[in-house]
Structures are given as C-alpha cells and as structure tokens.
Amino acid sequence: MGSISPRLHIKWGSDAASEPTSTLVLTSPGRFFVDIRVLRSVLDESRTSSRDAGSPLQLSPEQLDWAIGGTSTSIDLPTQPDGTTASRSTFHHWVSNRTLDADAVADVGDMFPQPDGTTLETGSMVNPATGLNTTYEELWDDQEPQPVPGLPACTVLRQHDDANHTRGLFVQVAQHAQGVLRRGNIFTAERWLWDRESSRWEHLFRVGDPQADSLHDLVPALNTQFHKGQQMEVPSGTWSVIEV
Template sequence: MGSISIREHIRWGSDPSSEPTSTLVLTSPGRRFVDVRVLRRVSSPSTSSRQAPTGSQHPSHENFGILPGDQLDWAFAGTSSSGTVTRPDGNQGSHSVFLHWVDNRSREPENVRDEGDMFPQRNGVTLETGRMVNPATGVETDYEELWRDEEPESTSVGGVACVVFQIQDDSSGKRGQFVRLGRYAQGVLRSGDTFTAERWTWDQGQFKWRRLAKVGDGEAPSLGHLLVEHDSPYKVGEQVETPSGIWTTIEVSG
C-alpha cells in the first residue's frame, strides 16, 4: 500500500525538540522512497521567492513556491528495509535502513549512513531514535524524530494508487527518482552539480495536480510533466519523455 510519513519534530541530543522543516516522505509498496525536507525559516524577507509557508503546518497546505537551494535542508531518494528490534525494556519496534541513491548533500549517496529504530507510540505516532551527523555541528549525535503516517487516498484519476519513475545517466551525472502516492507526489533530480526537489499535491476542487514547492534551480524543467495523465495504463519498463529527460516507470500499483 505504501506510506505517507510527516515529521512532527526532531531533537538532537539533549536539545529541545523542534520542527524547522516541512518534511514529507513518500514510500511505495516496493519500499522505494522520496524524502524532501524544506526549511520553513525565511532567508531573505525582501525576496518574494523566499516567502514563509502559508496556511496550516500540514504539508498539503504549505505552499513554498520556488525556493533557492539553500532552503533545502535535505532531500534524497532510494530504497528502505526493516527488521525487528527489541529494547532492553522489552518494547519491540523495527530497525530501518535507508539506502540513498540520490542525495542533495552528497555526490556519493551510497556512502551515506542512514538508519534508525522505530517504536510505535500510544497516540498513533512513531518515535525514531538513532545516531547521525548533526549538520549544524558536523558532529555525530544521538537524535530522535517523531513521525505521523497518513493513509494514501486515491485521486480517482488514472486508476493508480502509486507509480515510481527513475532516471539515470551516470555519464552525465544524472540521477532522479519520483514517487506519486495517493494525493501526493515528490521527486528529486541531480544533474551534475544541479539539484532540484519538488513536492506536489492533488487539488480535488480544481481536479488537477498543484505544485507546493520547487527547491533548487528555478530554471530547471518541471518534474510535474511526470504527472500528466495518459490514456493507456502505466506499465513497468515504460519510458516517459519529459523536458528533464527520459524517465523509466519502475513500479506501479493500483
């Protein structure tokens, strides 16, 4: 079925918990994911393209528009896997490992270490704990993240619940992954030194996809061309030609 995960907070060490980003993770039934974390703070109030989000703090209401790359906290895509873990107190959870295939912070994403222990909480959220480098200090630090999952909802368009696209041309340094799951879609694309991340949501009232954020190269072709509906059903292995390149459909679920 896939999962839609919204982060509620992050805490480093003994620091107070906070949520400086709008973080949304889309994971397909085949465990392919796109994780996009857009900074909520305003870098330059005088620049209209860096306006703060409007509406509630739910990702579907945060309209960031087009933002420069320094407003992207972290964006990456790849695959994930999970196994059972038990705390000393007997509380059971899962240990998740996230293998990065494209990452805005690294030109060698396969070397990024990203894993954590997930423990369900009584109020329906999930507490993730682990240890990784704090980007603010450059020091490996204990962390916790609180996640809330939403059930994917159908758009009633195209008869598909989830579709995943991928693009790869290592000779030109191009890699990208795009996940459409329910009423959300996110994609990341690296092309050499250029990195772009986008987030979209389905607008039921307008009956169309609406872009919530484009972070990185504002002049880069939109990834939204992957959301254009076509008459025939999506098929694994099918290629989709867009201004950003030729993408391959690698997963489809109804």
C-alpha cells in the first residue's frame, strides 16, 4: 500500500534533538515519494489566523523548509554483532524547491528500526543553518495506512515537460496526499488529509505564489478508476498516472 512517515525529530551533530517542521514523507509501493517540510512555527501561527472555511492555509515560499519529489532505493546492511539490522536508503531527487537541477542531488541515510516501531535515520548532509556538511539523525514514525472506502490505496501522478521546465509529482497513500510542482522558477507544494467525519479531502496547506497553478483538481479525480499510463488534463497541466 505504501508508507506514511511523519518525522518526530532531527538532530544535527551534538545539538539537542528538535522538530522545527511539520515533515511528512509519502512513499508508494513502487518507491515514488513526496517529502514536504513546512516550518512548524509559521504553520501554527497561520492556523490561528482567519481564513475561509474549507480553504487551505496559504504559506509563502519562505515558510517552506524543503519539498522534494523523486524515487528511493534501499539495500540491507550487514547484521550487527548484537543482532541489530539496518538498511541504507538512497533518495534520488527529481523535483525540489531548493534547486532547478534536482537530478544532480541524491541523499543517503542508514535506517535502524527501533523497538517502539519508529525508525532512526543517520547520515551526513549540509546543515542549512551553517552551510556545512554535518552528521545528523532523524527519527521517523511509520504510520499504518488507513484505507478509505471508494478511494484507491495508492496513486502516483507525474507531470513531465522539460522543454517548458515543468516537473510535478503527486503521491496519495490511503488517507494522505501530497504534491509538488515546479514550472521554471515557480514552485508549489500542497498537502491533504482525508476527513472521515465529513467524507472529504481537507486541503491542509499550499506553499508558493498564490497566483501559481494549484494541484487541488487532482484530489477529486482520485474517485476515478485510474489505470497506469492514463493521462489527465486539469488546469495545472497534463498529468500521467504512473502507479496505481
């Protein structure tokens, strides 16, 4: 069905562990992923502001820490003497808010399952606060997908038009959905959650230029019986179904 992974904390070097963002990674069975990290402080502040009922929080690009779409691979590492098992995951970036050349970026982390069901990731990467390559650890919660009656277990949509500098990736896993879209220098990231009480998708937030194309038309289409290779025309462009 895929995986739903909210992050619980990040720790840089010898610094104390903290969670300054609302980070969620959705990964399909075919290993397509969308990873969106919004600054928690501005997200909490925006929640208290007035907005139209049913409309998403509109956040500025400065309120987005990181948003990535791509694919991941994983290999098992040798079992440790104490019996501990681990795997090494490589995340191949395809579209990102941080760079136009996402293909040149891949990050690697070692994953250690914890007794409480969480996963501890360790590795090294550039700390955006210092600009220096630094060791890190991230603690991830692996949530159980909750199937929604009448909706697919997983859907992956992609928009790809390099001639027009356009790349987009949308991943829905059970009750969660996220999408990212880059068109030239304009980048948009959005997140949804299925509300079981109202039986509808709640559009949690949208990050980017308010005038940029939104991905909101993709979510109602999830009621459609998609098949791989199908194309869908919506205001944000032509999207291809690459996994169902």
